[in-house]
Amino acid sequence: MVVGATSGAGKSTVVSALCRALARRGVQVAPFKAQNMSNHSAVTPDGGELGRAQAMQALAARVDTDRRMGPVLLKPSGARTSHVVVLGDEVAVDEADGYGERAVRLRPLVLRSLVGLRAMHEVVVLEGAGGAAEINLLDRDLVNLPLAAAAGVPAVLVVDIDRGGAFAAAYGTWALLPDRLRERLAGVVLNSFRGDASLLADGLRELEERTGLPVLGVLPHLGDHLMLGVEDSLDLVSPGRPAPEPEDGEGAPARPLRVAVIHLPRLANPSDLDPLVLEPSVELRWATRPGDLADADLIVLPGTRATVADLAWLRERGLDRAVATSSARVLGICGGYQMLGEVVHDEVESGAGTVPGLGLLPVATTFAAPKVVTRSSGVADGPAGTPHVSGYQIRWGHPERHGTGQAWLHLEEGPEGCRSADGRVHGTSLHGVLDSDGLRHGLLAEVAAERDRSFTPSHTPYARALDAHLDHLADWLEAHLDVPGLLELARTAVEPGAEPGW
Structure with a gap:
């Protein structure tokens, strides 16, 4: 499982990159996000709705979409209401203060969906939502570390260092978690770093000493690389930009x-x-x-x-x-x-x-x-x-x-x-x-x-450009994280069917 210290930490990007990196190694891999809140959705082959990020991750994994990859999708319709989509079908419109009871009832369905995917694939890469230590929601959280505990899978924590306060966010997340959830964490990944990563050495060493968690890598900022398939509203920035350099290198058009x-x-x-x-x-x-x-x-x-x-x-x-x-x-x-x-x-x-x-x-x-x-x-x-x-x-x-x-x-x-x-x-x-x-x-x-x-x-045909984008993300991940090590970490999950449960 890939969880974040905050929303917008880069979880979706890391999952997409890892799915493509594993797929290129011949691993049968699939993405999974138990609960998503987004108005950006895709359609499965059998006519179900699925979050766009999971559709992009499925493309990265080189598999078709499956309703079980995103069993719960919340589509906000107002400041306090959301349309609830379960296994691809819209079932209700819920108020925010009443959804908690439904979330608890959905936990068995979420776990069954994950187990079903695990039975069909060698590796399933789970994505969390928001921050992993939302202590006001932990009693009904079905998408972050409570799910990792119920499913018996390890988790890594992604922290966006570009925002500032990354060490506090990483340590604070670890410190706020109850012991049973903290033990699911197997490492920390710092994301979006600009500059010389060696400058972080002392801080990384102290973070490891304080938490006992290894820092698995530091991912550099992706710079001007255009991000495709953005889903989270917090990541949706203006597409506004001047016309880019043409592919023949002759300069931008005079009248774009x-x-x-x-x-x-x-x-x-x-x-x-x-x-x-x-x-x-x-x-x-x-x-x-x-x-x-x-x-x-x-x-x-x-x-x-x-x-x-x-x-x-x-x-x-x-x-x-x-x-x-x-x-x-x-x-x-x-x-x-x-x-x-x-x-x-x-x-x-x-x-x-x-x-x-x-x-x-x-x-x-x-x-x-x-x-x-x-x-x-x-x-x-x-x-x-x-x-x-x-x-x-x-x-x-x-x-x-x-x-x-x-x-x-x-x-x-x-x-x-x-x-x-x-x-x-x-x-x-x-x-x-x-x-x-x-x-x-x-x-x-x-x-x-x-x-x-x-x-x-x-x-470049758009489909080829999209595929190249996913390969670029995989290259980025492989250059700065130990992907074989992550694969071995995944293998420490309990066997499908042996999950501890909720």
Whole structure:
């Protein structure tokens, strides 16, 4: 198990890196996170929801996703409420102060899910959540060291040294834990260090003396390496950056394509933007006020966990008028697509009833059961022909075209999405639509031609770039941690079926 001294310590990154490092050694490995709180999710082959981080870790492990990799997913819907997804299916909406009882009831299911995965794989790498010593939650914690104790597995503690206070965070975590949980810790890993690691020698030695835990390694800061598949809201920073150096090394384009992504308060699935981040001719930025859209060539309305609430936020900020009056192309994905329509009928998610949309697409969206959770593939109509597309859908909203609305995508289950008659506005419910190199490059090239901007497509297919990113993380980990030693540590776990239990 990989636990953290804090949220954002780098647990997800370390797990992804370790899964790829072990997979490259021929080890049959799988990720697991007992409970996740995130609005960023993926879809398993059998139509279940799973946290995005576990989907990325499964890709790193070179295995397909499995509902059991993330048996409990909490999708926040308000300051004190969350939709509860259990083994891939939404089962309830809980208040924060009442969830503790459910968490205790879910403990047997969590352990069964882990045992089932362990029976199918040589190694399972568990990820904790938040801080490992949240003493106000330990009595109902089902994702950190109480699970490690119940499952009979060792744990390592990851501490982010870049934030400062790393030695206090490591020692404080160890000191706060009760003995039965403290004994699960087998070592400490310091993460995100900038500089000469030898300068830490005295501090590391004293930390080891005080805790009895070995420091297993010091991972350097990843620098400017672009992180893909970010899930934790604490890690979600602005994608804004100038256009990167093109792959041929000839310098940044003189007139890069300017893409503005509206930073919705309840943004969901930001991984949809990752393909744009990697395009060398794209200058990407967040937009939170009308002025941010003034010179945009393409405006993206991303997915959201709360369409009606974020639509109201758009109006409060004046972004609705800015989008409507802009000459830029507009792309809406999932909740962003629903906003672009004429009306949203919602008695399910917000209970707000009928709410007017932005009126840029002839679409009416009705929120109703059943919830759509599925993988989809097909082709898209575009300037470069009909490129293949694939992705996934997670939504209560059911958009329907009418009048002049034209389907944009043609999926196996039928026509999907909508484009305006003048071709300026496109919308789709398909997350991952921009992963398609043909669709993305065709769309961006068309926008660049209209706006007299420079666009040279990335030479590296997105799927290959994503795989290279995971290999880079594995290289980083292997250079600074004893991976064979971690593998031997994993082998000290009790045999599947011999778990001590809760």
